[in-house]
Amino acid sequence: xxxxxxxxxxxxxxxxxxVALVLGDIARGLHQHGRQEAALQAISPRENFSVRYxxxxxxFLPLVRWSAxxxxxxxxxxxxxxxxxxxxxxxxxxxxxxxxxNGPPGISLQRSIGTDRMTDAHLKVIQQLPRxxxxxxxAARITDQGLALFHEQGNHRLQxxxxxxxxxxxSDGLAGLERFSxxxxxxxxxxxxxxxxxxxxxxxxxxxxxxxxxxxxxxxxAQGLKEHYGExxxxxxxxxxxxxQEELRWKGERSGSDSDRP
Numbered sequence: 001x002x003x004x005x006x007x008x009x010x011x012x013x014x015x016x017x018x019v020a021l022v023l024g025d026i027a028r029g030l031h032q033h034g035r036q037e038a039a040l041q042a043i044s045p046r047e048n049f050s051v052r053y054x055x056x057x058x059x060f061l062p063l064v065r066w067s068a069x070x071x072x073x074x075x076x077x078x079x080x081x082x083x084x085x086x087x088x089x090x091x092x093x094x095x096x097x098x099x100x101x102n103g104p105p106g107i108s109l110q111r112s113i114g115t116d117r118m119t120d121a122h123l124k125v126i127q128q129l130p131r132x133x134x135x136x137x138x139a140a141r142i143t144d145q146g147l148a149l150f151h152e153q154g155n156h157r158l159q160x161x162x163x164x165x166x167x168x169x170x171s172d173g174l175a176g177l178e179r180f181s182x183x184x185x186x187x188x189x190x191x192x193x194x195x196x197x198x199x200x201x202x203x204x205x206x207x208x209x210x211x212x213x214x215x216x217x218x219x220x221x222a223q224g225l226k227e228h229y230g231e232x233x234x235x236x237x238x239x240x241x242x243x244x245q246e247e248l249r250w251k252g253e254r255s256g257s258d259s260d261r262p
Contacts, residue, residue: 043077043081043085043086043089043090050075050076050078071093071095072093072095072096073095073096073097073098074096074097074098074099074100074134075093075096075098075099075100076099076100077099077100077101080101080117080118080122083119083121083122083124083125086122086125086126087125090125090126090129091125091128091129093129094129094130094131095131096129096131096132097131097132097133097134098132098133098134098135098136098160099126099129099132099134099135099136100135100136100138101118101122101126101135101136101137101138101140117139117140117141118137118140118141118142119140119141119142119146120142120143120145120146120149122140122142123137123142123146123147123149123150124146124149124150126150126154127149127150127153127154127155128155129155130155131155131157132155132157132158133157133158133159133160134158134159134160134161135158135160135161135162136162136164137162137163137164137166138162138164138165138166139164139165139166140166141166141168142166142168142169142173143168143169143173144168144169144170144172144173145173146173147163147169147173147174148172148173148175148176151175151176151177151179151180152176152179156179156180156181156182157182158180158182158183159182159183159184159185160183160184160185160186161180161183161185161186161187162186162187162189163187163188163189163191164187164188164189164190164191165189165190165191166191167192169191169192169193170191170192170193170194171193171194171196171197171200174188174193174197174200174201175200176200177200177201177203177204178200178203178204180204181204181205181206182206183204183206183207184206184207184208184209185207185208185209185210185211186201186204186207186209186210186211187211187213188211188212188213188215189211189213189214189215190213190214190215191215192215192216193212193215193216193217194216194217195217195218195220195221197212197215197217198217198221198222198224198225201225202225202228207229207233208232208233208234209233209234209236210225210233210234210235210236211236211237212235212236212237212238213236213237213238213239214238214239215239216239217237217239218239219237219239219248219250222235222237222250222252223235223250223252226252234251234252234253235251235252236250236251236252237249237250237251238250
């Protein structure tokens with residue numbers, strides 16, 4: 001009888017502990033969700049960003065996902081806040097995996113260009129996001145020095161990188177890309193590059209797709225990059241004929257399925 005009582009007491013204490021842990025997890029989840037929603041509103045007015053959420057599981061009940069625990073997973077900013085505001089609030093979004101700065105390349109320039117475009121100071125903040133896998137930089141005022149620092153100190157778990165219409169970037173800014181050893185896809189659009197950029201694209205061990213569109217890189221250089229990687233990488237290129245200014249397109253397909261970009 002005594003042993004049964006002791007067993008019942010242990011069982012009761014265990015149940016109380018489990019309930020306390022679950023309630024504590026719920027409280028932390030609700031608190032984190034509130035902080036993240038407040039951070040999003042502080043970063044930018046609602047009409048200047050879009051966000052995609054993922055329902056966060058309970059720590060002790062991983063199969064239970066509650067919408068009240070949703071956490072921002074993908075954020076598109078159409079107008080950048082100041083770097084100080086971004087530094088104060090962005091790092092609250094610890095689960096953010098995809099960030100589009102000034103929106104995807106298809107968005108109109110009229111909506112993106114302004115005095116509040118992305119700069120090196122913004123990039124210095126963004127590189128601290130611990131789970132960032134995808135970044136899309138569009139119509140930004142970042143420089144070679146800022147991008148080089150991003151390569152050196154940034155999150156090396158990055159898998160998808162897109163840079164479009166950034167007039168201050170040159171081929172020198174892409175030196176150090178090999179530090180992103182998990183990079184699967186890189187897209188370069190409308191940049192003032194040259195054939196020297198090819199050497200910075202040759203040492204990416206997990207790369208699947210490289211897109212070089214209208215970046216003053218020659219077709220011969222793109223074809224040489226394809227020969228370097230062989231059949232395992234897709235190289236997509238577009239440019240203009242120096243003789244006729246006619247737009248040309250070329251694509252060297254890789255074998256197997258396309259990359260699994262989210």
